[in-house]
Amino acid sequence: MMIWRVNMQKKTLNKEDVPDHWEKLGGRGLSAQILVDEVQAVCEPLGPRNKLIFAPGLLVGHMLSSCDRISIGGKSPLTGGIKEANAGGSTGLTMACLGIKALILEGFPLDNDWQILYLDKDGARFENAGDIAGLGVYDSAKKLIQRYGDKIGIALIGPGGERELFSAGIQNLDKDKEPSRIAARGGLGAVMGSKKIKAIIFDAAGTNKPLLKNPEAFRQAQKIYTQALMNQPQTKVYADYGTAAMPRMSNGFGGMPTRNFSSGQFEDVEKISGEYMRNLLIERGGESNPTHACMAGCTIRCSNIFGDANGKKIVAPLEYETIALVGSNLGISNLDTIARLNWEINDLGLDSIEIGAALGVAAEAGLMRFGDGDAAQKLVEEIRKNTPLGRIIGSGAGITGKVLGVKRVPIVKNQAMSGYEPRAIKGTGVTYATTPQGADHTCGLTIRAKVDHLDPNVQVAISRASQINMAGYDSLGACIFAGFGFGASPQSVKDLINARYGWDVNEDYLQVLGKRTLSLEREFNRRAGFTAKDDRLPEWMTTEPVPPHNAVFDVKDEDLDSLFNWE
């Protein structure tokens, strides 16, 4: 494996040996190490000194179930801190086949032309992207596949990333060549846009899966891990309902964001539940499919294809967080409306969590009535048309609140919370507050912990454990659901790693990776000027009770500040 370094000013690719201290890192952890080593933390996120990193996780490349994810990193224009966003699909796999340990994109081109960065086993080509610039991600991906064939991975941005909107993500092809696997959060699509890269093609033709140091041991470990994963009952739930299994559970805890986080229960929750959706999709038939895999080899198949009344695909996938932020958070209970909004937001290349939260704030400012799907659609069209209002919303919930004069804005480090009300699921509130990434459930979701989610005194330990695990999984390239398997079979991490690389890591390697990653991220943010005051929920959430439990967020500041005490 090599480091591939692309300089956009010189239009060059250098392949470099992996420095020793990067070797045993991957994915999120490697991205953090590169950023700490190479990027001045105070740099302008959309300036030439920021870098964009693509790093497959350590286990990527062998179609281990739920373990082929790609981590994308850089300094976030949304939070001003370190950012890693990861995605399924085929980008990680094709990169691993090309032998890319990490791709580092640096510098600004001297001209203003949109580029396609084409990478294959022979190196890099820079091609003009004039004919796809301005197109949405779906049309862009179609044209790119026409041009480059369908044996490729693609990472690309939509109009949102081209316009450097802070809510812009980077879309990746799934295994069916749909550009719907978005590394969504924190505005990394804007960083890619600032470097004038519309798309990166990873052409793995003529390559093989990365070398296994001990193939027999690997296959053995793979079998044990896969079996452990499939034996977990939750994997069955996700196989049936996808992440859309969550609304009933969230709502039951009073943790379903509703009407700009003014309630934790949504009266129409049944209409947006996974159970309802599954039946609807089965009934509709056609392209509809409630169980669909995003990555080759995945045994969970948590994803779905949402078809309309005629079975014609509207969007794939429709995830819980989108259902929450674009659904209940806007008072919208019609899944077709939510699916259409999701397609639009995807096509623009934007983060549906951030946009949903921004629309909730806009609704509170009076720009739409809660529950009015047409009005929500019109506001998303404003983004498409690049109007000042569209740019406000595309800048995320924080700026939308500032500009429109709304004080009830659900953000930490200027990034929107996702589908878990932190006053009701307080452990996830601790994660929102303290993770270096800004409010992000994927950094340490606690909703499945067996605790009283309202008790402020027990949450820090739970969030800490979850944050360490998640930072570890994100370094392996493992999906959050892979954790069910690793949790049941903890030795699998070391067995898989050692068999693949010939290393001799211990059973605590997941923890080692997680802690190292979090420490690096904290160090970057410290250099960027973050302090304890950034590790807080917004003031209003500490004083305004949320129904039905009428709870406020009351985890003590000193407890929040103790989260990283192992450092």
Place this chain on the structure above:
Amino acid sequence: MMIWRVNMQKKTLNKEDVPDHWEKLGGRGLSAQILVDEVQAVCEPLGPRNKLIFAPGLLVGHMLSSCDRISIGGKSPLTGGIKEANAGGSTGLTMACLGIKALILEGFPLDNDWQILYLDKDGARFENAGDIAGLGVYDSAKKLIQRYGDKIGIALIGPGGERELFSAGIQNLDKDKEPSRIAARGGLGAVMGSKKIKAIIFDAAGTNKPLLKNPEAFRQAQKIYTQALMNQPQTKVYADYGTAAMPRMSNGFGGMPTRNFSSGQFEDVEKISGEYMRNLLIERGGESNPTHACMAGCTIRCSNIFGDANGKKIVAPLEYETIALVGSNLGISNLDTIARLNWEINDLGLDSIEIGAALGVAAEAGLMRFGDGDAAQKLVEEIRKNTPLGRIIGSGAGITGKVLGVKRVPIVKNQAMSGYEPRAIKGTGVTYATTPQGADHTCGLTIRAKVDHLDPNVQVAISRASQINMAGYDSLGACIFAGFGFGASPQSVKDLINARYGWDVNEDYLQVLGKRTLSLEREFNRRAGFTAKDDRLPEWMTTEPVPPHNAVFDVKDEDLDSLFNWE
């Protein structure tokens, strides 16, 4: 003198003794001490825990030339840090006559009704402001004077403050009852708006000037100070041209912000010079007046009344910083256009520096052509109409840049720079970078220092001395030009203070006040989460050379960090 504390939730006024450690502070320094003592630095600036402080300087109350200024303080919604903005006019004088050492406004009302806070020697009344809410400051002031008579001071906000725009200031009556003396910077008008106070009436009827402990010594000290002031040649310049004397000087140094800080020289500088303006106003006659005092007793009379071709007043005053930011910074060289824009911005109750900078950014984004006064007027009308675009611009240059995707934004701590290009006048650049207030020339202007303004190695000492002096003057209630007098007669500070209060302060008291003030402000910002990375000019100013000197800002980071080394 007493502390008057108004609780907006309970609608009460408490008069309290002055705590010992507040006693010898005034104006900006007292405001800083109160904020450090009473306001949680991490609070939401537009939330109920922020406070708004009005504190006359220590010398206010005796119509000493240029020494009756009012300091207004609070946590800034624009910068997120401590904020003091001061103004001339009659607010300070009437407060001093009422015996108010400081007025502290706290809490939020329980209802949503706009209030007039009426203060006189008998206490406070809260009156409904329904009939003036929504009006511009000029009409508002007229109605208030009709209602309360003209023996009053008024501090009020315009529609900008009511809408809590981050560029909203607080206007004060000048000695001619014009509400044109704005405590402009940092969004304190939004803080006043968040407390639902449209206007504060200070009715000094039945009061006297504050007691002089030693009247004879005071009159003697006053005579010496006034003479020293009038003997300074610069005061003559300002008497003739006002602050509009600056364009030729700034331009000569290559320090005149032009077209969104893309050049330091403006080809049409003559048409916006003070010399040109003076001749124009004399020629036009009527209400035009190039030499006008904002405070009773001022011997400099640096202000002006700008009349149109028929001598009818357009705006008063027209200051250099407005000429720079709304003129050359927008490529506009027509003084009538600049004056009309200034009136509009004033009437909305906004900071013309912040709005001028935001318009420059908007022009760079393509929303107006540089030099097109009609287009600038239309953009200001968007603010009046409260459109999304208007709210973007009203949120200041920083947010305008973020939302519109412009990277060349002239801000520090999210506050716009004023009429001095920091790459050409590097000492003022050091002030912009390091002052706790965010970019603000009034915190330490260095253009008159006898140094090479382009040499990065000599600026920190000059900025430090100027920042200490200015923080001292702002604590005395002294205008920047009073410094000419105190500079020539340094013992005047102690003589005036000791005669007034019966204290025994030393000749270094200006320095003592200045250092104490800056240390308090730094402490507040530290608690609010500011670090060294906030004490920097924007990255692009360190890499992009500005004509005509093709200079970048190259004062070293470690030099910037040494500025407050006495602490």
